[in-house]
Amino acid sequence: MSVLVLVLAVSAACCLGFGFVLQQNAAQRAPLGDFLSPRLLLDLMRVPCWLGGTGLMVAGMVMGAIALADGEVTLVEPLLATNLLFALALSRVRTRQPLGRQGWAGLALLAGGVSAFVVAGEPRGGGAVTDPVRHWVVFGVVLGLALLLTACAGRVRLTWGPALLALAAGLVYGVQDALTRVSGQRLSVGGPTGLLTGWQPYAVLVLGVTGLILVQSAFETAPLRRSLPALTAAQPLAGIACGVGFLGDRLRTDVGALAWEAGGLAAVVTGIVLLGMHPAMPQGTGEHGPARDLQRR
Numbered sequence: 001m002s003v004l005v006l007v008l009a010v011s012a013a014c015c016l017g018f019g020f021v022l023q024q025n026a027a028q029r030a031p032l033g034d035f036l037s038p039r040l041l042l043d044l045m046r047v048p049c050w051l052g053g054t055g056l057m058v059a060g061m062v063m064g065a066i067a068l069a070d071g072e073v074t075l076v077e078p079l080l081a082t083n084l085l086f087a088l089a090l091s092r093v094r095t096r097q098p099l100g101r102q103g104w105a106g107l108a109l110l111a112g113g114v115s116a117f118v119v120a121g122e123p124r125g126g127g128a129v130t131d132p133v134r135h136w137v138v139f140g141v142v143l144g145l146a147l148l149l150t151a152c153a154g155r156v157r158l159t160w161g162p163a164l165l166a167l168a169a170g171l172v173y174g175v176q177d178a179l180t181r182v183s184g185q186r187l188s189v190g191g192p193t194g195l196l197t198g199w200q201p202y203a204v205l206v207l208g209v210t211g212l213i214l215v216q217s218a219f220e221t222a223p224l225r226r227s228l229p230a231l232t233a234a235q236p237l238a239g240i241a242c243g244v245g246f247l248g249d250r251l252r253t254d255v256g257a258l259a260w261e262a263g264g265l266a267a268v269v270t271g272i273v274l275l276g277m278h279p280a281m282p283q284g285t286g287e288h289g290p291a292r293d294l295q296r297r
Contacts, residue, residue, distance in 0.1 A: 005071035009079035015060030017086030022053025069184035073243030106274030113267030120260030138245035162222035174238025229276025
């Protein structure tokens with residue numbers, strides 16, 4: 001494991017975690033009429049807190065992209081999932097809530113699960129899969145599931161909607177991370193011409209904007225604890241699926257290693273849920289309904 005990749009991935013997670021907290025603090029006050037609309041981003045661009053959070057998020061994505069250029073998706077994605085630890089740390093400073101048993105248990109499960117998966121799986125590159133059918137099947141299944149979750153979220157937007165949108169955004173970001181790695185490979189092999197003549201960098205931009213709208217819509221309609229855990233859990237799972245599915249990443253597949261890998265991922269998801277539901281996570285104070293729309297217009 002490269003120390004540089006490790007430092008970049010953890011630094012990216014730090015920026016993402018801090019950025020998510022600042023973004024949700026602004027998005028919760030946005031008009032509900034902007035739900036799942038590009039207008040939401042235009043409204044939020046006038047809010048300094050959101051711009052600061054977005055700046056941190058972009059910095060995190062850039063560092064994540066550099067880490068993905070030198071490391072496997074199956075290695076970087078679990079490390080990016082630790083962004084929830086940094087989100088909780090910032091929230092604790094603001095709420096002054098102690099970690100307690102729930103916080104320490106979530107922290108141990110998340111950190112231990114990431115370590116178990118990385119150590120047991122020994123992620124390594126093996127060359128991109130050349131079968132285009134396999135490539136598009138993985139791509140289509142993950143994005144198709146994200147589209148289905150988004151459609152369902154539109155019908156229950158004030159109940160299960162935020163969690164469903166966050167799950168969809170996590171899937172979109174997982175695919176985006178995989179295509180970011182492909183774009184980095186094209187750049188290193190063919191230079192700027194090789195990069196710009198492929199469809200992957202343009203797909204990265206489209207997926208990035210789409211994921212941003214989904215995330216901000218989730219942040220707009222519910223507290224961070226109802227959206228960030230789902231986002232944080234879905235992204236590494238989608239990224240790992242893409243990494244193994246069409247990027248050629250390899251994991252150990254003996255029975256013992258598979259058991260530890262599955263246990264590690266289960267611990268990561270459980271730790272994410274515990275940390276996401278921690279009392280220190282922002283609960284949201286924005287009003288919902290017409291009154292909030294009128295207040296902002």
